Amino acid sequence: MQAVLLETIDGNVTPTLSTIDEPELRPGHVRIAVRAASINRADLLIRAGTHTPAAAAADAPPIAGLDACGEVIEVAPDVTGISKGDRIMAMVPGGLAEEVIVPAAAAVPVPSAWSFVDGAAAITALMTEHNALVTAARLQPGETVLVHAAASGVATQAIQLAKVLGAGRVFGTTRSHSDSPVLRELGLDELINVSEANFADRILELTDGGGVDVILDHVGGPYLEDNIRAAAIKARIIGVGRLGGATGTLDLEELARKRVELIGVTFRTRSDEEKFAIAQALRDVDLETNADSLRPLIHGTYPWEKVLEAQEGLSTNKHVGKIVLEVG
Missing domain, CATH: 3.40.50.720 (NAD(P)-binding Rossmann-like Domain)
Incomplete structure (x- = not known):
C-alpha cells in the first residue's frame, strides 16, 4: 500500500509518498480504508524537529498524520459495535496511508450528513476542544x-x-x-x-x-x-x-x-485509556443530531500527493478552518 513517510533527507524531515507493507490487524482494532486526513500544527513541529512522531517499526520511517477518516474494511473478531462498511474517524498516528489500524475504542462514527473530508477535518479538533471545554474547563x-x-x-x-x-x-x-x-x-x-x-x-x-x-x-x-x-x-x-x-x-x-x-492540555502525555475516554465523551455528544451545528469549517482540500504544499499552506497562518488531504 502507499503511505506518506516522514523521511530524513539531508538532515530535514520530509513527507514522502512511498510504498510499504499493509499493517497487521490486531485484537481490539479495526482496519479502515482511509479517504481523508487533516493537516495539523503538530505536522509542522515534527518537520521542525520539536516533536517526535511514533514509528510503525523500529527500523522503518514513521508515517505522517495524526488522524484519519474512512471506511471500515476489516474488524477483529473480539470487536463489537463496529461493522465492515461503517464510516469512522479517529485520532490515530500514521493516518496518511491507504489503510490504517485503529483501536475500536478510538473510533468515532461519522455523522451521515458529513463527507469523509468533514470527518477528517473535525476529529482532532473535536477531541482537543471537547477535552478542553468539558474535562479541563468544566464548562x-x-x-x-x-x-x-x-x-x-x-x-x-x-x-x-x-x-x-x-x-x-x-x-x-x-x-x-x-x-x-x-x-x-x-x-x-x-x-x-x-x-x-x-x-x-x-x-x-x-x-x-x-x-x-x-x-x-x-x-x-x-x-x-x-x-x-x-x-x-x-x-x-x-x-x-x-x-x-x-x-x-x-x-x-x-x-x-x-x-x-x-x-x-495535550495528547502527547496521555495514555491510550485516557484518549479512549475522550473519544467516548465525544460519542456521547450525539454527533448525528448535532451534525449541522458541528460541521467543520474547511479552508481547503489537497490531493495527498501535495502534502508538502498543504503543510506550507498551514504554516502561513492565513487559513480560516481546517486543511484536509484527500487520500487515494
Whole structure:
C-alpha cells in the first residue's frame, strides 16, 4: 500500500509518498480504508524537529498524520459495535496511508450528513476542544467563553462546540476583520481584532468588568498576562496551543485574587485509556443530531500527493478552518 513517510533527507524531515507493507490487524482494532486526513500544527513541529512522531517499526520511517477518516474494511473478531462498511474517524498516528489500524475504542462514527473530508477535518479538533471545554474547563451552561486564534482549525470547532454544549456568549480573537462574517456564522458573538485593540480591555467592556469564565488559549505566552486580566473570578484558562511562544508574564497576586485555574492540555502525555475516554465523551455528544451545528469549517482540500504544499499552506497562518488531504 502507499503511505506518506516522514523521511530524513539531508538532515530535514520530509513527507514522502512511498510504498510499504499493509499493517497487521490486531485484537481490539479495526482496519479502515482511509479517504481523508487533516493537516495539523503538530505536522509542522515534527518537520521542525520539536516533536517526535511514533514509528510503525523500529527500523522503518514513521508515517505522517495524526488522524484519519474512512471506511471500515476489516474488524477483529473480539470487536463489537463496529461493522465492515461503517464510516469512522479517529485520532490515530500514521493516518496518511491507504489503510490504517485503529483501536475500536478510538473510533468515532461519522455523522451521515458529513463527507469523509468533514470527518477528517473535525476529529482532532473535536477531541482537543471537547477535552478542553468539558474535562479541563468544566464548562457550565450559560458561561462565557473566549477563544484565542479563533480562525484556526481547532478554534473554529471550539466555537461551534461551546455553543452546542450550552455556553452563553462566545468571544474570539484574530488579527483580521475579514474573518468576522464566517466566524459569526459559526456562533461567535464578538470578534476582537488584536491588531487594533487590547483583547483584555475589550472583554472587560463587553462583560461590564466581570471578565469571562473560560479562556481557550491557542496562542500561549504572549497572552498570559492579559488572560489573567480578562478572566472572571474563578475562571479557568486552558492552555491548548502555543502559537505565539511558550513563556509569558504571570501576575501571581491577580491569579490568587481571582482564584483562577490555569490548566495545560495535550495528547502527547496521555495514555491510550485516557484518549479512549475522550473519544467516548465525544460519542456521547450525539454527533448525528448535532451534525449541522458541528460541521467543520474547511479552508481547503489537497490531493495527498501535495502534502508538502498543504503543510506550507498551514504554516502561513492565513487559513480560516481546517486543511484536509484527500487520500487515494
